[in-house]
Amino acid sequence: MSERWERIYAVVCRIPRGRVTTYGEVAARAGILRGARQVGYALSALPPGSPIPWHRVLNARGESSLPGEEQRRLLEGEGVRFDARGRVDLARYGWR
DNA sequence: CGGTTGACTTTCC
């Protein structure tokens, strides 16, 4: 397991419950500038059922990059509201 | 070692 991924996972784990952040943010905090894609790649390699709160990571628009509704359901379960377009208000729910 | 890939982002039309 690459140390980069470990750092990415560590950052994701620090996202408070009920908050969200973007791939770019996670990358920056993990010390990988402009590594948004790498974050996505790392999360895609994440086994289902892992303790990592991957659902709190959204793209720059504040929407899910995954097909399906699973991520949305998980977030709504934490109190995160989606607008009519299926987007989250990053200014309100963003990490910091 | 080099081309392909992708749960991204930004910038132009």
Next chain:
DNA sequence: AGGAAAGCCAACC
């Protein structure tokens, strides 16, 4: 406003 194109960078094969 919405879509296409280009830029990015590490992991994979």
